Amino acid sequence: MSVLSKYVDRIAEKFEHNGITKHAFSYALVTSAILALTIKVTIPYVKNAHTTSIEKTPKGKTKVYNGVLTPLKTDSTEEDLKLAEAEKLLVAQQLKKNNKNFVEPGLNHEFLKQLKMLAKIMIPHTLCYETGLLSIHTFCLISRTFLSIYVAALEGALVKFIVRKDIKQFGLVLLKWFGIAIPATFVNSMIRFLESKLALAFRTRLVRHSYRLYFKNQNYYRVSNLDGRIENADHRLTEDISVFASSVAHLYSSLTKPCFDLMLIGLALMRSSRKMKANILTGPALSVGVIALTAHILRIVSPKFGQLVSEEANRYGYLRHIHSRIITNAEEIAFYGGHKVEMQQLRQAYNRLVNQMTAIFNQKLWFIMLEQFFMKYVWSGTGMIMVSLPILTGKDVSSETISGTAITESRVSERTQYLTTARNLLISAADAIERLMSSYKEIVSLAGYTYRVAGMMDVFEETAQGVYCKTSVMETDQSNGIIEFRNGKPIAKGRIIYSDDPENMSINLRAVPVVTPNCDIVVPKLTLCIEPGVHLLITGPNGCGKSSLFRILSGLWPIYAGELQIPRPVKDVPCMFYIPQRPYMSIGSLCDQIIYPDTRDDMKRKQITENELRSILKLVSLEHIAQRDSFDVVRDWKDILSGGEKQRMAIARLFYHKPRYALLDECTSAVSIDVESSIYEIAKGMGITLLTITHRPTLWKYHTHILEFDGLGSWQFRKMNADEQQKEQFLS
Numbered sequence: 001m002s003v004l005s006k007y008v009d010r011i012a013e014k015f016e017h018n019g020i021t022k023h024a025f026s027y028a029l030v031t032s033a034i035l036a037l038t039i040k041v042t043i044p045y046v047k048n049a050h051t052t053s054i055e056k057t058p059k060g061k062t063k064v065y066n067g068v069l070t071p072l073k074t075d076s077t078e079e080d081l082k083l084a085e086a087e088k089l090l091v092a093q094q095l096k097k098n099n100k101n102f103v104e105p106g107l108n109h110e111f112l113k114q115l116k117m118l119a120k121i122m123i124p125h126t127l128c129y130e131t132g133l134l135s136i137h138t139f140c141l142i143s144r145t146f147l148s149i150y151v152a153a154l155e156g157a158l159v160k161f162i163v164r165k166d167i168k169q170f171g172l173v174l175l176k177w178f179g180i181a182i183p184a185t186f187v188n189s190m191i192r193f194l195e196s197k198l199a200l201a202f203r204t205r206l207v208r209h210s211y212r213l214y215f216k217n218q219n220y221y222r223v224s225n226l227d228g229r230i231e232n233a234d235h236r237l238t239e240d241i242s243v244f245a246s247s248v249a250h251l252y253s254s255l256t257k258p259c260f261d262l263m264l265i266g267l268a269l270m271r272s273s274r275k276m277k278a279n280i281l282t283g284p285a286l287s288v289g290v291i292a293l294t295a296h297i298l299r300i301v302s303p304k305f306g307q308l309v310s311e312e313a314n315r316y317g318y319l320r321h322i323h324s325r326i327i328t329n330a331e332e333i334a335f336y337g338g339h340k341v342e343m344q345q346l347r348q349a350y351n352r353l354v355n356q357m358t359a360i361f362n363q364k365l366w367f368i369m370l371e372q373f374f375m376k377y378v379w380s381g382t383g384m385i386m387v388s389l390p391i392l393t394g395k396d397v398s399s400e401t402i403s404g405t406a407i408t409e410s411r412v413s414e415r416t417q418y419l420t421t422a423r424n425l426l427i428s429a430a431d432a433i434e435r436l437m438s439s440y441k442e443i444v445s446l447a448g449y450t451y452r453v454a455g456m457m458d459v460f461e462e463t464a465q466g467v468y469c470k471t472s473v474m475e476t477d478q479s480n481g482i483i484e485f486r487n488g489k490p491i492a493k494g495r496i497i498y499s500d501d502p503e504n505m506s507i508n509l510r511a512v513p514v515v516t517p518n519c520d521i522v523v524p525k526l527t528l529c530i531e532p533g534v535h536l537l538i539t540g541p542n543g544c545g546k547s548s549l550f551r552i553l554s555g556l557w558p559i560y561a562g563e564l565q566i567p568r569p570v571k572d573v574p575c576m577f578y579i580p581q582r583p584y585m586s587i588g589s590l591c592d593q594i595i596y597p598d599t600r601d602d603m604k605r606k607q608i609t610e611n612e613l614r615s616i617l618k619l620v621s622l623e624h625i626a627q628r629d630s631f632d633v634v635r636d637w638k639d640i641l642s643g644g645e646k647q648r649m650a651i652a653r654l655f656y657h658k659p660r661y662a663l664l665d666e667c668t669s670a671v672s673i674d675v676e677s678s679i680y681e682i683a684k685g686m687g688i689t690l691l692t693i694t695h696r697p698t699l700w701k702y703h704t705h706i707l708e709f710d711g712l713g714s715w716q717f718r719k720m721n722a723d724e725q726q727k728e729q730f731l732s
């Protein structure tokens with residue numbers, strides 16, 4: 001600083017030679033500094049005023065800039081990423097626009113409604129574990145307040161006896177003061193312990209409830225594939241729920257304790273004011289007035305923490321999503337050498353998070369400054385007036401001067417005691433109010449998490465019932481009446497009928513359109529009947545809707561029109577079993593892989609032995625795996641097995657479950673032709689009806705019927721002729 005001021009002095013002297021006085025120079029310097037600061041502070045607000053502006057890029061693409069979701073300042077090499085980001089924002093914007101009732105997270109009616117809904121999940125009954133914890137917690141909080149008042153009174157007495165030079169009494173009170181320290185520290189520690197227990201209990205309730213919803217009606221698939229509202233369900237299910245539960249538990253103590261403190265301390269202060277024969281209402285009235293005014297100002301200038309925090313959680317979730325994608329696809333990325341692109345995406349996601357956090361820090365800086373000014377100075381000043389009022393206006397002030405020395409000394413010590421006790425109580429009260437005020441910030445942040453957690457549950461509830469919200473590329477009038485829209489959302493008008501008739505085990509599609517989650521109509525109307533023994537080969541160009549048909553048959557995609565009739569699954573015999581090209585390997589042992597999705601208990605119930613599993617492995621030429629590894633050792637099968645082995649393991653599952661229909665989606669593309677042939681023979685021998693998507697001519701001979709898509713929406717379902725069944729021979 002001194003170096004700077006010397007430097008400024010030297011420049012000012014130079015200006016003095018040109019007729020500008022040192023004073024004038026200093027004024028100019030200070031004015032320009034203030035001006036610069038004003039510009040720095042106001043520019044972000046001016047920018048925010050134009051929050052949602054849509055700007056045309058030179059390529060004609062639309063970029064959306066939102067006050068909260070401000071995109072990164074990136075250089076031209078990141079153009080593609082920028083566009084992708086802008087597109088993501090556009091989707092988010094449109095979703096918000098579609099939802100007319102959308103309210104930004106904050107302290108409002110919507111927040112209270114959502115909090116009430118979550119509270120019902122966290123505390124389901126009047127008499128439950130959580131209410132027990134809450135009662136003990138409340139008891140500890142009240143005890144702590146009483147202890148604080150008692151300690152303040154003891155400290156007042158200590159000072160009184162010091163002023164009186166009464167060593168005996170002083171020693172006694174000091175002993176009491178030490179004695180009270182043991183329960184006081186225990187209660188303090190208990191409060192923290194109970195707060196953590198409460199947070200964990202709330203979290204457990206919420207997690208159980210959301211897991212139930214997440215796995216209801218294949219929601220884990222629907223939320224990410226058919227609905228566009230939740231980007232990273234995993235982050236909401238783990239991080240957001242945890243932060244929300246901790247925040248609620250913390251808020252309970254940081255709201256109730258200051259309230260008890262204020263109530264009891266107010267009463268204690270009034271009592272001591274009455275003792276001093278002063279007016280008991282002036283002080284509290286003054287403090288209430290000052291606190292109300294400052295609280296009002298703070299509320300007006302408070303940034304929208306709820307919205308900011310919600311967006312921060314969003315960006316954090318996205319960053320974790322990118323990380324997990326890299327872990328999942330590490331091998332593919334490494335083969336491609338795609339680290340540059342992946343790193344760029346990671347950086348981009350991290351920078352967006354940093355931007356958001358910086359925005360929050362910046363907003364907090366000014367807010368905390370104002371908050372501290374009110375709490376540390378304005379309130380302390382008011383406190384001083386409050387404490388001194390009873391002494392200054394007390395009735396015995398004038399009589400004191402004419403009293404004897406002993407009485408005067410006693411009154412002085414009484415007043416010192418009052419002052420010390422009142423000061424301690426006021427410090428506690430100020431602390432309580434400060435905590436109440438900072439709780440406002442916490443409440444607003446909580447609103448952000450409440451919005452995310454409650455929003456997630458709402459979406460889960462809706463998707464479980466088949467209500468989806470995804471930006472559709474298609475306009476209502478483009479669907480040619482195939483899809484019906486209501487409030488911009490497509491309605492799944494089609495029916496699924498489960499037939500219980502043992503004589504009729506066929507799968508029937510009557511005028512069912514194949515429609516993607518984006519509402520693209522791949523096939524306008526599909527009508528076919530697949531009876532047991534009708535081994536169906538499905539062919540057609542890429543993207544013509546072959547796999548989509550399986551998704552519809554499995555109930556993953558909604559049916560927008562027509563009727564689908566499928567046999568109801570009978571106990572232990574599934575109706576359909578789907579095998580994809582890249583089979584899923586679950587966490588568990590070799591045995592768990594074969595019986596998936598059955599559990600060991602299911603296997604025992606079905607009375608299937610380990611030897612039977614070994615013979616199933618033999619059927620798919622995987623017996624060497626059982627010899628190499630024990631049946632019960634848990635391994636990461638995704639990495640241990642080769643592509644072909646994984647496919648054979650999936651076929652082993654098919655042989656274990658023996659469903660009526662097998663939906664085979666190029667599931668033997670990595671299996672050698674001889675093993676593939678034997679697999680098909682065995683499957684047919686087991687009485688499983690095959691529905692196969694394949695590009696391999698070697699498999700045609702195992703089928704009786706063919707469903708051909710032309711890729712333009714048309715299809716043909718017919719019996720295969722003998723020539724077609726021998727297609728392999730013609731080609732070879």
Ligand SMILES: Nc1ncnc2c1ncn2[C@@H]1O[C@H](COP(=O)(O)OP(=O)(O)OP(=O)(O)O)[C@@H](O)[C@H]1O
Pocket residue numbers: 225516517518522540541542543544545546547548549
């Ligand atoms: N989750 C999804 N969201 C949106 N569109 C999808 C989704 N899955 C598939 N589609 C679209 O649906 C159309 C049909 O896809 P499908 O997977 O049925 O093709 P396919 O005939 O099996 O092709 P392939 O032979 O390449 O596997 C494609 O245009 C695809 O882009």
